[in-house]
Amino acid sequence: MTRERVAEDEGRGMQVVRAQQGLRELILAGDLPPGKRVSEPAMVDRLGVSRTPVRLALERLAQEGLVAPGATGGFVVRAFTAADLADAIEVRGTLEGLAARLAAERRPTASDLAPLRDCVAALDGVVGRPALSEADFDAYVQLNAFFHEELTRLSGSTVVARAIEQAAAQPFASPSAFVQLHATEPVGRDTLVIAQDQHRLLLEAIGRGEGARAAALAAEHARVAQRRLRAALDDGDRLAGLPAGSLLRLAAARA
Structure with a gap:
């Protein structure tokens, strides 16, 4: 693997972490309320990262339980009891x-x-x-x-x-x-x-x-x-x- 490819992968990984942290903060602050579908294009603009890191971050948050797959695709914020x-x-x-x-x-x-x-x-x-x-x-x-x-x-x-x-x-x-x-x-x-x-x-x-x-x-x-x-x-x-x-x-x- 070339040095440029390694740097590119590391940069993408950092973007995923940044997107994951940003999305988690928005959810916990109530800016993304329970039941709301998370718009990937809107999060790209809001978090300042590209669309792929946003999608990967949402998949990680789904593993954490903060979001869930939506009925029509994408992810929605989970409601907690x-x-x-x-x-x-x-x-x-x-x-x-x-x-x-x-x-x-x-x-x-x-x-x-x-x-x-x-x-x-x-x-x-x-x-x-x-x-x-x-x-x-x-x-x-x-x-x-x-x-x-x-x-x-x-x-x-x-x-x-x-x-x-x-x-x-x-x-x-x-x-x-x-x-x-x-x-x-x-x-x-x-x-x-x-x-x-x-x-x-x-x-x-x-x-x-x-x-x-x-x-x-x-x-x-x-x-x-x-x-x-x-x-x-x-x-x-x-x-x-x-x-x-x-x-x-x-x-x-x-x-």
Whole structure:
């Protein structure tokens, strides 16, 4: 393959990623509402990429579940119910339970676990404060994302990692989707304290090689997100501040 062909393929790949990110943002922001057919020519103009990357990006978003094939061709934006969102969180929790079990059964060394231990220590420093600022919640989101990435990495399975990535891409299924819902309020800190205790217990179970316990803890950990989802569905005034809040409002209406 010539150098020019390689550069051309890399450029097309970057366009697909750009189109995928742009389309996802438009959907989650409500600019492309549920049931709306996505016009490829319109997206070419809006996203500044050619038509083939738009089509490939839509195919990837269909795999994520954000769009679905239309009855007359093309793709339409999917509508989500509260049950859909709850199921997506449950799937992620189940897959992370598998990752935790595999990680424990690998019997990772102290060196393997060092990044996770450092992350848990940093999270302790955040949630241990008497009152949390918005900056503290932002720090928690970043550290929490790293914790879940490390958990997946320790599984040693690329298959499980891909499945978790796809599950977490569903609306509101990511580990930190609802962290900012009650930011700076006591209930928000209380929820993070519970989640952090589960982080610590998960780390201990993996370090001891307790696969079944690690899997159960990871599944239980996802139930914290389920409680946040229910709180979000019951708290319509706060939804506007959440990414994809418009989708959540529509899901609450369908519940």
